Amino acid sequence: MANISIKPIGLVKNSEKQPHFGRWRDVVSEIAMDKKFTEALDGIEDYSHIIVIYWMDKVKHKVIKHHPQGREDVPLVGILACRCPGRPNPIGISTVKLLGRKGNVLKVKGLDVIDGTPIIDIKPFTPQYDVAQNPKVPNWVNRLEY
Numbered sequence: 213m214a215n216i217s218i219k220p221i222g223l224v225k226n227s228e229k230q231p232h233f234g235r236w237r238d239v240v241s242e243i244a245m246d247k248k249f250t251e252a253l254d255g256i257e258d259y260s261h262i263i264v265i266y267w268m269d270k271v272k273h274k275v276i277k278h279h280p281q282g283r284e285d286v287p288l289v290g291i292l293a294c295r296c297p298g299r300p301n302p303i304g305i306s307t308v309k310l311l312g313r314k315g316n317v318l319k320v321k322g323l324d325v326i327d328g329t330p331i332i333d334i335k336p337f338t339p340q341y342d343v344a345q346n347p348k349v350p351n352w353v354n355r356l357e358y
Contacts, residue, residue: 218332220246220267220331221331222245222246222249222331223243223244223328224243224244224325224327224328224330224331225327225328226239226240226323226325226326226327229326231270231326236324237322238322239321239324240311240319241319241320241323241325242317242319243317243318243319243323243334244316244317245316245331246316250316253313253334256310257310257313259310259336260309260310261309262307262308262318262334262336263305263308263337264305264308264320265303265305265331265332265335266304266306266330267304267330267332268297268329269302269329269330271297271299273298274291274299275298276291277290278290280294280352281296283356286352286355304325306322306323306325307322307337308322308323
């Protein structure tokens with residue numbers, strides 16, 4: 213397969229210095245976009261939520277199987293069957309509440325990343341595309357903290 217080159221388009225600014233489980237719902241972050249993408253944000257403030265795609269650059273270990281959130285009370289699953297960070301490519305995705313925009317800076321709530329995380333894309337949350345009808349998840353997913 214060919215290599216893929218990705219360049220960050222922004223960085224996260226918040227008070228979170230270490231990854232953790234839980235509490236992310238209340239974290240307020242700023243996404244400082246590269247100024248050349250300021251106009252690319254025009255119209256984003258008409259959405260209540262956005263999808264943030266980021267590069268987990270601090271993740272150094274890659275795994276094939278994992279107990280999500282390191283919890284032994286949930287099954288050992290393949291890394292592609294959970295939302296854990298030790299992925300073959302450390303790409304993360306989160307749907308967050310958009311609190312506002314000022315120029316090239318977005319203020320969001322609920323982004324589950326640490327300070328300085330590179331942003332690789334942003335998409336508006338659109339219910340026609342982004343909601344599955346009658347989704348099925350394993351029972352253990354409901355025991356995790358977000």
